[in-house]
Amino acid sequence: MTFLLHVNDVDGLQIKKDGKWFPVQSISGALVINIGDILEIVTNGKYKSIEHRAVINPDKERISSAAFHGANKSCTISPLQELLKEGKARYKVIDAGEYLKGYFAAKLEGRSKAISNLQEKEIAMAHARTTGSLPVGNVQELAQSKRSDEQVPERYIRPEAHTEEVISGYDSTFVIPIIDLSKLCDPQSSHEELVRLGSACQQWGFFQLINHGVPEEVISDLKKNISDFFKLPLEAKKAYSQLPNSLEGYGQVFVVSEEQKLDWADMFYLVLRPNESRDMRFWPACPPSFRTSIDRYSTETAKVARCLLEFMAKHLGVEPELLLEMFHGQPQGLRMNYYPPCRQANKVLGMSPHTDAACLTLLLQVNDVPGLQIRKDGKWLALDALEGAFIVNVGDVLEIVSNGKYKSVEHRAMVHPNRERISVAVFHRPCQDALIGPLPELVKNDGGKARYSSVGYLDFMKRYYSAKLDGRNHLESLRHEL
Numbered sequence: 235m236t237f238l239l240h241v242n243d244v245d246g247l248q249i250k251k252d253g254k255w256f257p258v259q260s261i262s263g264a265l266v267i268n269i270g271d272i273l274e275i276v277t278n279g280k281y282k283s284i285e286h287r288a289v290i291n292p293d294k295e296r297i298s299s300a301a302f303h304g305a306n307k308s309c310t311i312s313p314l315q316e317l318l319k320e321g322k323a324r325y326k327v328i329d330a331g332e333y334l335k336g337y338f339a340a341k342l343e344g345r346s347k348a349i350s351n352l353q354e355k356e357i358a359m360a361h362a363r364t365t366g367s368l369p370v371g372n373v374q375e376l377a378q379s380k381r382s383d384e385q386v387p388e389r390y391i392r393p394e395a396h397t398e399e400v401i402s403g404y405d406s407t408f409v410i411p412i413i414d415l416s417k418l419c420d421p422q423s424s425h426e427e428l429v430r431l432g433s434a435c436q437q438w439g440f441f442q443l444i445n446h447g448v449p450e451e452v453i454s455d456l457k458k459n460i461s462d463f464f465k466l467p468l469e470a471k472k473a474y475s476q477l478p479n480s481l482e483g484y485g486q487v488f489v490v491s492e493e494q495k496l497d498w499a500d501m502f503y504l505v506l507r508p509n510e511s512r513d514m515r516f517w518p519a520c521p522p523s524f525r526t527s528i529d530r531y532s533t534e535t536a537k538v539a540r541c542l543l544e545f546m547a548k549h550l551g552v553e554p555e556l557l558l559e560m561f562h563g564q565p566q567g568l569r570m571n572y573y574p575p576c577r578q579a580n581k582v583l584g585m586s587p588h589t590d591a592a593c594l595t596l597l598l599q600v601n602d603v604p605g606l607q608i609r610k611d612g613k614w615l616a617l618d619a620l621e622g623a624f625i626v627n628v629g630d631v632l633e634i635v636s637n638g639k640y641k642s643v644e645h646r647a648m649v650h651p652n653r654e655r656i657s658v659a660v661f662h663r664p665c666q667d668a669l670i671g672p673l674p675e676l677v678k679n680d681g682g683k684a685r686y687s688s689v690g691y692l693d694f695m696k697r698y699y700s701a702k703l704d705g706r707n708h709l710e711s712l713r714h715e716l
């Protein structure tokens with residue numbers, strides 16, 4: 235937004251309207267306010283950034299003063315998510331710094347080329363890649379409609395699902411670490427447990443968290459509500475279906491092309507924190523206690539995540555505030571994953587190999603059906619979830635922020651031949667305007683070597699979704715060769 239002041243009350247400003255130039259008659263003492271390119275993009279084109287120019291007065295000098303209110307150079311510019319609910323994104327996502335470069339380079343071409351270049355022409359696919367998922371059929375329904383001797387559709391057949399070696403966690407060298415939060419909090423045992431926590435994040439990227447302090451009934455209420463929700467008739471669940479261009483609600487994630495192979499699962503995603511970003515339309519009203527149990531679970535898991543981040547900062551040797559300020563308001567999302575049974579379980583995948591984008595994920599197995607596998611030394615390791623423990627894993631953001639000390643590890647989910655499997659993950663992410671890059675303290679300790687480029691969080695997420703099916707490739711694209 236620009237505020238223009240006519241310093242000596244001589245007019246000369248003209249704006250282009252419907253292809254013609256119109257003079258602006260200034261009112262003494264008033265400011266002329268105009269919308270700039272960034273606001274046009276952010277409002278998804280609802281507000282207009284209009285071309286204007288200044289003409290010279292034959293007799294009088296003219297002086298004006300403009301105050302520009304711009305975007306922070308480190309943020310990412312894109313249409314506001316809220317405004318995309320009913321429609322398409324009309325502009326691409328871009329870093330403010332990049333945008334300004336394009337702006338000055340194209341400055342002399344009127345309505346800056348920078349903004350026209352950002353206008354989306356063929357938006358449907360591009361946008362599915364950044365935020366939404368292409369619609370695909372409901373897998374629970376598909377599974378129920380199949381006779382036992384019927385083949386699953388070709389799009390679900392994954393030859394790679396069972397060609398790689400899988401080891402199960404009975405060999406003690408392959409048991410993922412167990413971290414005790416009560417020991418971390420107890421001064422007597424804290425140091426020793428902190429060393430174990432650090433080593434789990436560095437060597438494994440995964441651990442199971444016990445004695446985490448989340449009341450048992452908070453967990454059991456949520457588990458019961460989730461199981462009951464997925465038992466509802468399809469129509470009742472579909473009341474919460476994802477809208478185009480959004481991941482929130484009931485549907486799928488990561489489907490970005492019509493050719494792509496599909497996962498044998500349905501998903502339900504909700505934004506939980508900060509509280510003001512909750513969209514209650516998507517919060518199931520059935521079972522009746524569901525909303526309350528999600529809310530309580532959200533509060534409790536956010537506490538655990540904050541506590542873990544503080545200990546991780548301590549282990550990394552940085553001021554906890556430096557890490558925590560990226561997570562101001564503790565943004566949090568929740569995903570329920572429903573994997574129907576599949577007679578050809580050994581031919582399908584519940585969830586393709588991926589890393590989690592967020593900083594820290596807390597995962598619960600809702601029923602006692604195993605299926606999670608993590609990549610360890612080039613093999614897949616099947617994980618045995620401990621009753622009552624959270625499976626915690628380091629996401630991409632934490633790998634980057636820790637300058638590569640902590641590892642974001644690939645994992646996938648398998649399907650059971652005759653039992654449904656349900657899991658629920660809470661993702662703790664940085665604020666929308668955070669710049670994702672290695673913490674300067676850690677870079678300093680690493681002899682000044684930043685192992686990753688810094689990018690705005692939204693730009694990072696765009697890369698994440700578009701590279702989703704390539705395992706860790708989006709992370710590799712940010713990694714510096716050192």
Ligand SMILES: O=C(O)CCC(=O)C(=O)O
Nearest residue numbers: 569571605606647657659
């Ligand atoms: O269902 C699982 O065990 C894994 C789920 C998962 O990795 C995710 O939701 O990101």
Ligand SMILES: [Fe+2]
Nearest residue numbers: 588589590645
């Ligand atoms: Fe995951």
